[in-house]
Amino acid sequence: MEKFTVHKGIVVPLDRANVDTDAIIPKQYLKSVKKSGFGPTLFDDWRYKVAGEPGMDHSKRELHKDFVLNQARYQGGSILLARENFGCGSSREHAVWALTDYGFRTIIAPSYADIFFNNSFKNGLLPIVLSEQIVDKIFSEIASSDAYELTIDLEKQEVITPTGETFAFEVDAFRKHCMLNGLDDIGLTLQHADDIRAYEEKRKQEAPWLFAS
Amino acid sequence: MAAKTLYDKLWDAHVVREEEDGTALLYIDRHLVHEVTSPQAFEGLRLAGRSLWRANSILAVPDHNVPTTKQHRGNGTAGIDDPVAKVQVETLNKNCEDFNVKEFLMDDIRQGIVHVIGPEQGATLPGMTVVCGDSHTSTHGAFGALAHGIGTSEVEHVMATQCLIQSKMKNMLISVDGKVQAGVTAKDIVLAIIGEIGTAGGTGYAIEFAGEAIRDLSIEGRMTVCNMAIEAGARAGMIAVDQTTIDYIKGRPFAPTGETWDKAVEAWQDLVSDDDAEFDLVVRLDAAKIEPQVTWGTSPEMVLPISATVPNPADETDAVKSNGIQAALEYMGLKAGEAIDNINVDKVFIGSCTNSRIEDIREAAKIAQGNKVAKNIKLAMVVPGSGLVKHQAEEEGLDKIFIDAGFEWREPGCSMCLAMNADRLEPGERCASTSNRNFEGRQGQGGRTHLVSPAMAAAAAIHGHFIDIRTLAKEA
Numbered sequence: 001m002e003k004f005t006v007h008k009g010i011v012v013p014l015d016r017a018n019v020d021t022d023a024i025i026p027k028q029y030l031k032s033v034k035k036s037g038f039g040p041t042l043f044d045d046w047r048y049k050v051a052g053e054p055g056m057d058h059s060k061r062e063l064h065k066d067f068v069l070n071q072a073r074y075q076g077g078s079i080l081l082a083r084e085n086f087g088c089g090s091s092r093e094h095a096v097w098a099l100t101d102y103g104f105r106t107i108i109a110p111s112y113a114d115i116f117f118n119n120s121f122k123n124g125l126l127p128i129v130l131s132e133q134i135v136d137k138i139f140s141e142i143a144s145s146d147a148y149e150l151t152i153d154l155e156k157q158e159v160i161t162p163t164g165e166t167f168a169f170e171v172d173a174f175r176k177h178c179m180l181n182g183l184d185d186i187g188l189t190l191q192h193a194d195d196i197r198a199y200e201e202k203r204k205q206e207a208p209w210l211f212a213s
Numbered sequence: 214m215a216a217k218t219l220y221d222k223l224w225d226a227h228v229v230r231e232e233e234d235g236t237a238l239l240y241i242d243r244h245l246v247h248e249v250t251s252p253q254a255f256e257g258l259r260l261a262g263r264s265l266w267r268a269n270s271i272l273a274v275p276d277h278n279v280p281t282t283k284q285h286r287g288n289g290t291a292g293i294d295d296p297v298a299k300v301q302v303e304t305l306n307k308n309c310e311d312f313n314v315k316e317f318l319m320d321d322i323r324q325g326i327v328h329v330i331g332p333e334q335g336a337t338l339p340g341m342t343v344v345c346g347d348s349h350t351s352t353h354g355a356f357g358a359l360a361h362g363i364g365t366s367e368v369e370h371v372m373a374t375q376c377l378i379q380s381k382m383k384n385m386l387i388s389v390d391g392k393v394q395a396g397v398t399a400k401d402i403v404l405a406i407i408g409e410i411g412t413a414g415g416t417g418y419a420i421e422f423a424g425e426a427i428r429d430l431s432i433e434g435r436m437t438v439c440n441m442a443i444e445a446g447a448r449a450g451m452i453a454v455d456q457t458t459i460d461y462i463k464g465r466p467f468a469p470t471g472e473t474w475d476k477a478v479e480a481w482q483d484l485v486s487d488d489d490a491e492f493d494l495v496v497r498l499d500a501a502k503i504e505p506q507v508t509w510g511t512s513p514e515m516v517l518p519i520s521a522t523v524p525n526p527a528d529e530t531d532a533v534k535s536n537g538i539q540a541a542l543e544y545m546g547l548k549a550g551e552a553i554d555n556i557n558v559d560k561v562f563i564g565s566c567t568n569s570r571i572e573d574i575r576e577a578a579k580i581a582q583g584n585k586v587a588k589n590i591k592l593a594m595v596v597p598g599s600g601l602v603k604h605q606a607e608e609e610g611l612d613k614i615f616i617d618a619g620f621e622w623r624e625p626g627c628s629m630c631l632a633m634n635a636d637r638l639e640p641g642e643r644c645a646s647t648s649n650r651n652f653e654g655r656q657g658q659g660g661r662t663h664l665v666s667p668a669m670a671a672a673a674a675i676h677g678h679f680i681d682i683r684t685l686a687k688e689a
């Protein structure tokens with residue numbers, strides 16, 4: 001997992017509540033053998049005029065020009081701003097994979113669906129909870145500017161606006177630790193890499209046939 | 214030193230480190246990989262920029278999706294009609310190339326069902342920990358190994374760290390005492406065990422199968438028993454090492470040789486439970502009482518001897534169970550009280566990781582020899598577990614026996630065990646199958662599966678209905 005320390009990026013305002021996982025990634029894409037490649041079909045129904053199928057060339061599809069992801073000023077956006085109960089619906093981890101594959105590193109919303117919230121941390125996507133008021137304020141600041149970037153400082157647990165205003169957010173200590181250090185289950189196990197190597201050395205002496213091929 | 218069970222010994226030998234709460238990092242010696250559960254794991258490694266901890270611990274093979282008809286085989290993946298399936302197999306090929314993993318490609322004679330080829334190659338050895346993204350990995354426990362299935366995220370975890378995060382299971386001993394009657398096979402033994410303890414009976418346990426009837430089994434038979442440990446709820450089943458185990462492994466491509474072989478054999482002698490080892494649960498079965506088994510319902514525990522009649526939900530006092538029987542009978546299209554040997558079948562499938570090894574094929578061929586498949590049978594197919602099993606069977610002329618009798622002789626793969634390729638049941642069709650799961654829709658939507666031994670399946674094909682193979686033996 002990529003480390004998350006300080007991140008600065010363009011904010012994409014998705015002014016909707018209850019964004020569900022079907023909207024994030026429609027079911028026809030779940031047949032994939034991959035965890036990556038979901039980016040082009042993120043928010044598929046909102047983004048394109050005609051429903052897509054796996055395997056098609058999404059760059060050739062006709063766009064809903066007004067949808068935020070299709071607007072010029074939000075290209076390269078890496079922070080998603082949304083309303084309450086983001087990520088409700090099914091447990092599909094594909095929803096998180098689609099967001100990260102697109103390039104999002106953070107979501108800011110007043111609340112999230114549980115499973116989505118957990119899945120996010122497993123994949124290095126930081127879901128930040130800010131109050132409805134603050135989220136509202138950010139939405140209007142974006143609307144009244146031409147370009148809007150936020151800085152997320154996970155160590156300090158702060159969201160910093162272009163004017164230097166800061167909003168504090170909460171995050172579970174263990175999850176914070178994992179994200180700061182880029183640790184997932186695998187990352188945590190790899191912290192014991194020396195133990196694993198030592199075990200291997202010992203076993204190679206006792207039972208060399210286990211290491212032949 | 215305290216007495217240990219076989220499972221205790223295998224566990225202890227593989228603990229890399231243990232946390233205070235008892236969870237441990239368990240070292241994995243052998244990782245088997247197939248096309249369905251590995252793509253996201255490889256992809257995960259790529260995304261994280263990780264490499265394999267030990268590429269030579271992995272052996273990969275496509276099996277679930279591969280077509281089993283000759284015209285669809287030969288030219289790599291070109292013969293796979295279903296584009297999604299094809300991509301899965303091609304993805305496996307590419308991943309194995311990129312990550313330098315040994316893979317038996319579709320047109321390699323060593324290709325076959327992952328749980329058949331591991332042992333066949335000597336890639337499964339006594340004392341190993343063996344994992345695969347597939348629940349029937351328990352099969353490999355037949356060699357005195359600790360083997361169990363894992364999920365895709367765990368597949369990735371093992372690829373990257375060579376370890377699994379595990380908590381220790383409890384110990385169960387299932388002893389099948391005495392000798393079985395003629396015509397009773399490993400499949401009947403394990404179905405009888407599941408009938409006895411139920412599909413959740415082994416949940417939370419590692420099961421060791423023991424007793425004279427288990428000792429008497431060939432390695433093939435032992436694999437059949439361990440294969441279905443998962444159907445009894447246990448992630449791992451195992452059998453102690455003895456001379457049968459060692460004789461089977463000797464000379465196989467991945468097996469040690471020379472001095473290392475001698476050293477290994479010496480070490481393997483210890484892979485038995487100590488005499489005074491304590492088990493959390495002991496179950497005993499009298500081998501002589503086991504008859505050929507047939508499942509009648511939609512769970513492997515819904516199983517009865519061939520001499521029995523289909524159960525009546527009205528006889529069951531427990532309402533939940535009674536409803537379960539009722540629902541199963543409806544799905545299966547059976548009437549309470551019907552004699553099992555009176556049930557006609559439409560299709561016969563001899564194959565799957567439970568029963569597709571040479572011994573299984575021989576048993577079925579013995580019944581098929583000189584006979585013809587009954588008129589009411591729409592399809593009777595034999596799908597060997599690997600290219601090498603197929604080759605050996607052909608050397609022995611078994612393919613001719615089947616073809617002459619009217620069976621189809623197929624290319625190796627999982628085939629109709631889970632109907633991911635073109636081999637499947639149509640709604641309402643009834644199948645005598647040597648596979649391991651009779652769940653609703655498992656062999657095709659609406660399909661009705663009866664699990665039996667290879668000999669019983671062959672006999673059903675010849676007679677058009679289930680029949681007690683012990684009576685056939687007497688006639689002959």
Ligand code: SF4
Pocket residue numbers: 276277326327328347349565566567626627630631648649
């Ligand atoms: S034969 Fe059936 S049970 Fe065995 S691995 Fe293949 S699909 Fe799974």
